Amino acid sequence: MSKDIFVYIEQRDRVIQNVSFELIGEARRLVAVSGGNVCGVLVGNNIASLAKEVVANGADKVFVVDNKELEYYTTECYAQAVTAVVRKHSPNAMLFGASTIGRDLAPRISARVHTGLTADCTDLKIDEEGNLFMTRPAFGGSLFATIACPDHRPQMSTVRPGVMKKVEYDTNRAGEIITEDVAIDATKFAVKIVEEVKETKAAVKIEDSKILVSMGRGLENNLAQVKNFATVIGGTVSCSRAVVDAGVWKSDRQVGQTGKTVRPDVYFAMGISGAVQHIAGMDGSDLIIAINKDKTAAIFNTAHLGIVGDATAIMPELEKEILARK
Amino acid sequence: MSKVYKYDLFNQMIEEFALREVKPIAEEVDEEERFPTETVAKMSKIGLMGTIVPKQYGGMGGDYQMYVKAVAELSKHCGTTGVILSAHMSLCVAPILDFGTEEQKMRYLPRMSTGEWIGAFGLTEPNAGTDASNQQTIAVEHDDHWVINGSKIFITNAGYAEVYVIVAVTAREGRKVEMTTFLMEASMPGFTIGKKEKKMGIRGSSTCELIFKDVIVPKENMLGKRGEGFKIAMKTLDGGRIGIAAQALGLAEGALNETVSYVKERKQFGRPIAQLQNTQFTLADMSVRVEASRLLVERAMNAKQNKDRALSVYAAEAKLFASETASYVTSKAVQLHGGYGYTREYPVERMMRDAKITEIYEGTSEVQKMVISGALLKK
Amino acid sequence: MRIAVCIKQVPNTTEIKIDPVTNTLKRDGVPSIMNPDDKAALESALVLKDKYNAEVVVVTMGPPQAELILREAMSMGADEAFLVTDRAFAGSDTWATSTILAAALKKVGYDIIIGGRQAIDGDTAQVGPQIAEHLDIPQVTYVVEIDIDEKNNVCRVKKEFEDRYQIVEVKGKALFTVLSGMNEPRYMLVGGIVDQEEKAITVITVNDIEVDRGNIGLLGSPTKVKSSFSKTVDSNKELIELSPQEAAKVIADKLAEKHII
Numbered sequence: 001m002s003k004d005i006f007v008y009i010e011q012r013d014r015v016i017q018n019v020s021f022e023l024i025g026e027a028r029r030l031v032a033v034s035g036g037n038v039c040g041v042l043v044g045n046n047i048a049s050l051a052k053e054v055v056a057n058g059a060d061k062v063f064v065v066d067n068k069e070l071e072y073y074t075t076e077c078y079a080q081a082v083t084a085v086v087r088k089h090s091p092n093a094m095l096f097g098a099s100t101i102g103r104d105l106a107p108r109i110s111a112r113v114h115t116g117l118t119a120d121c122t123d124l125k126i127d128e129e130g131n132l133f134m135t136r137p138a139f140g141g142s143l144f145a146t147i148a149c150p151d152h153r154p155q156m157s158t159v160r161p162g163v164m165k166k167v168e169y170d171t172n173r174a175g176e177i178i179t180e181d182v183a184i185d186a187t188k189f190a191v192k193i194v195e196e197v198k199e200t201k202a203a204v205k206i207e208d209s210k211i212l213v214s215m216g217r218g219l220e221n222n223l224a225q226v227k228n229f230a231t232v233i234g235g236t237v238s239c240s241r242a243v244v245d246a247g248v249w250k251s252d253r254q255v256g257q258t259g260k261t262v263r264p265d266v267y268f269a270m271g272i273s274g275a276v277q278h279i280a281g282m283d284g285s286d287l288i289i290a291i292n293k294d295k296t297a298a299i300f301n302t303a304h305l306g307i308v309g310d311a312t313a314i315m316p317e318l319e320k321e322i323l324a325r326k
Numbered sequence: 327m328s329k330v331y332k333y334d335l336f337n338q339m340i341e342e343f344a345l346r347e348v349k350p351i352a353e354e355v356d357e358e359e360r361f362p363t364e365t366v367a368k369m370s371k372i373g374l375m376g377t378i379v380p381k382q383y384g385g386m387g388g389d390y391q392m393y394v395k396a397v398a399e400l401s402k403h404c405g406t407t408g409v410i411l412s413a414h415m416s417l418c419v420a421p422i423l424d425f426g427t428e429e430q431k432m433r434y435l436p437r438m439s440t441g442e443w444i445g446a447f448g449l450t451e452p453n454a455g456t457d458a459s460n461q462q463t464i465a466v467e468h469d470d471h472w473v474i475n476g477s478k479i480f481i482t483n484a485g486y487a488e489v490y491v492i493v494a495v496t497a498r499e500g501r502k503v504e505m506t507t508f509l510m511e512a513s514m515p516g517f518t519i520g521k522k523e524k525k526m527g528i529r530g531s532s533t534c535e536l537i538f539k540d541v542i543v544p545k546e547n548m549l550g551k552r553g554e555g556f557k558i559a560m561k562t563l564d565g566g567r568i569g570i571a572a573q574a575l576g577l578a579e580g581a582l583n584e585t586v587s588y589v590k591e592r593k594q595f596g597r598p599i600a601q602l603q604n605t606q607f608t609l610a611d612m613s614v615r616v617e618a619s620r621l622l623v624e625r626a627m628n629a630k631q632n633k634d635r636a637l638s639v640y641a642a643e644a645k646l647f648a649s650e651t652a653s654y655v656t657s658k659a660v661q662l663h664g665g666y667g668y669t670r671e672y673p674v675e676r677m678m679r680d681a682k683i684t685e686i687y688e689g690t691s692e693v694q695k696m697v698i699s700g701a702l703l704k705k
Numbered sequence: 706m707r708i709a710v711c712i713k714q715v716p717n718t719t720e721i722k723i724d725p726v727t728n729t730l731k732r733d734g735v736p737s738i739m740n741p742d743d744k745a746a747l748e749s750a751l752v753l754k755d756k757y758n759a760e761v762v763v764v765t766m767g768p769p770q771a772e773l774i775l776r777e778a779m780s781m782g783a784d785e786a787f788l789v790t791d792r793a794f795a796g797s798d799t800w801a802t803s804t805i806l807a808a809a810l811k812k813v814g815y816d817i818i819i820g821g822r823q824a825i826d827g828d829t830a831q832v833g834p835q836i837a838e839h840l841d842i843p844q845v846t847y848v849v850e851i852d853i854d855e856k857n858n859v860c861r862v863k864k865e866f867e868d869r870y871q872i873v874e875v876k877g878k879a880l881f882t883v884l885s886g887m888n889e890p891r892y893m894l895v896g897g898i899v900d901q902e903e904k905a906i907t908v909i910t911v912n913d914i915e916v917d918r919g920n921i922g923l924l925g926s927p928t929k930v931k932s933s934f935s936k937t938v939d940s941n942k943e944l945i946e947l948s949p950q951e952a953a954k955v956i957a958d959k960l961a962e963k964h965i966i
Contacts, residue, residue, distance in 0.1 A: 012866075012868065012869075072871070073866075075834070075843070075844055075845070075846075076843060099866075099867060100846070100847050100865070100866045100867055101866065103830045103831075103846070104834060104844070104846045104847070106831075107799070107829075107830070107831035107832075107833075107834035107835045107838075108834045108835070108837070108838050108844065110800065110831070110835065111800065111803060111834070111835040111838035111839055112838050114800070114927070115800075115927055116798060116800060116926070116927030116928035117799065117800070117831055117928070118928055119799075119827075119828065119829035119830060119831055120828060120829070133931060137828070138826060138827055138828065138933075139716070139825075139826055143933055143934070144933060144934050145930050145931075145932070145933040146930070146931045146932045146933070147928050147929065147930055147931060148928070148929050148931050149927050149928050149929070150929060151927065152927040162964065163964070165964070189842070189843035189875070189879075190843075190874075190875065190876035190877060191843045191845070191873060191874070191875050191879075192873065192874045192875075192876075193871050193872070193873055194861070194871075194872040194873065194874055195871070195872045196869060196870070196871045196872075197869060197870055197871075198868060198869045199868060199869055199870060211965065233965075233966070265963065265965060266960065266963070266965050274591075275591060276587050276590070276591060286963070287959065287960075287963055287965075289956055289959065291952075295946070296593045296596060298591050298593075304959075305955070305956065305959050307946075307947065307952045307955070307956065308946040309946065309947065309949060309952055310949070313949040314949045314952045314953055314956075316949075317949045317950050317952070317953035318952075318953040318956055318957060320953065321953045321954060321956075321957035322957060322960070322966050325957060325961065325966055326966065330902065331772075331773065331776045331901065331902060332898050332899060332901070332902045334773070335773075335776060335777055335780050335893055335898045335901070336893075336895070336898050338777070338893070339780070339892050339893040339895075339898065342892065343892055372891075372892045372893070372894050372895060373894050373895035373896045373897075374895055376895070376896075377895050381896075386894075386895040386896040386899055387896065387899045387900075388895055388896075388898070388899050392895065392898075
């Protein structure tokens, strides 16, 4: 068994997903403690040329499985490819992005190689012996658990996108690219992709948004400003019931008991008083920032950061701050 | 003895149903005075309209405990929806079950259980309200049928119901009248729906006049025996009062729940009004009455389920207390909501209007007092 | 066609609160519910029952009181129910759980298996794919539509990704995990609630299944929980009255701290 930490390099249409680079960055920090190399596992069809990207983003080695059976993502073919590499090199740990693909593939592989898998981690630590401590939220984010996998290797986890930091991109970085010749048995399991369609999602799904800028009745006349702020911060506009009742937004934007339950990374409550029905729909958010003129507003009981003030005055200042720091 | 699950499951189901299907449109149903056809269709789909009907008649094989819970839970969010079920079940399905022939049960109950046919009941006339014996609707016997002429007023579910339990006079001798009950169908020629009432509360429920002009009713549609009409009507109303008591209980509970949320949220003098002793004491008064109503409703419900002779008094006591509680609690709810409570922004205003009728229909509070004291003095 | 639906009883996490004094999870009085994704799985199976007269059986692993969700499932229309329960199963992680459930499903019998993508108490989304691996059958996760062609023994499903979807055909036995939101689960039926009271639940214990005892329970679980803690709730505290410029800086600092900007 090696001390190496493997990172599954997720590519879609030959574009490597950001989360994979974030994981390489995290793996770099881990091997600084435990020793070993950071190795990318790059799987797909006609993807060998992407390997140098992986190196530039911080990998010491890249194992490449390039096979025409891997043109589209299917669980079994990809699992065969990754499992073969894992079995051959016995890494200490392997990280996957907690994407729809990572969360489909990682459990299949963990069951196949009989090892533990920790889902959706937000924090990783390692000791000098290479024991990984994986922290993840549970119960909708109200509890965190730190999980270890003492007796099985590789220690596996999926990690939330956007949590870990990439290392600096450097095309001069040296790294080894190793082609792995894996025989893929595409006939195992009669699973056939009839079609694959890329979507640009038109419908607004506020429950999928990582950042919500939620407006209350008080901002009804400042709609353009709210929309602009949401664009600057890369979020989606949502609202309270009163705003829907007033006809400003349709109910697909409404947060609360009669609307949608949301759990974004950041929830801006702009001029929202915080009726219980509203709170019920958003109190699972990771970070709640409330701005309200009324310092007795109920929203402040739920907010992690409460600002007493006028949202219409603060938004333009905040936009400047954000743009300045980007 | 294994654990009984059905009541827990039923409660879970109906609470979810009321919250998701009834609550969101309650305001609209009231505002637009609209009979919630879509909700009735959904209630039918889950089998609610046939809750107490045995399986052999196409029903669900449930019982009064479920039915009462259903009326209360629907009424918690919408008094209109609660009374639609109560009138259908207590005033039409129940008398067919209790007094109907096998043929009548087979004809009506399966279709009423699926909600294809909704039920209603007609006793009240312009000059026969609390004095129900002063009936003017007349049924005249012919060879194989009866011909019915007359009218009924304030009939819940009228126009949406297909089956009507109707009381008519079949003989009169001086001051003595003989009354008989008939099962009439909306499609019978000569049966028309008259004026629709504009009401203070339960505004989505349909309350209309029924007009009978030479309506031919087959002999086999007589419910019970000739001359039993008054008795059947009174027994039916005993059961109906449990439904209305459940409706009143639901309204009171709904208003109490709304108020508890509101007072925790509403701030005056820099703190939630829930911290004021007046609020706390008022809530306690409201809650105790709700819980007492619940116990009285449960006792009446068990009496109905077990065919207990004390039903009549128990039902009157439950209805009297629960309906007065509904008026008391909804009025206090509006008071604690202050000015907002008087507006249509908050549901307590509607609940207060809905509550008033529970003191009036299916026997006014005064009638309940007559029943209760009558039994006391007879001893 | 026999469809086995895997369901789990979970605490209704939307009602879980943190005790502000002890900073621990308040689980008392939190109602238990059928996991929402699993309910969607059950609904999708019941739709297939309505359309093709498929047989729907539900399976749950949990403590004896998990019987309630099996009875809920039967009230919605499931034909048969199995409770996988044993003290020996306690403390199982996803690997051990999937090992047990796979063994139980072999005993229950199935043509296809449908489960929820993930449970709201753990959010792992791992048990489905791991069961499929243990049973050596294909899986399709993140499914939002299922239809079957019984004559050809083929299931046709729509699988969602973040940026695309696939229409996938699977022949023979398979496991699907579905998302809540793919359908509107039906209410329990009054008649179903009455009928379930007469139906028995089949209990499956460790003695009823073929499983290596070293692979189950706390000891058989590769992962171990080292510690758990609740979010350090700094709510109710950081209430700040500042000029708009200063407020913007404070917010931006907070966003930076959380890597949002």
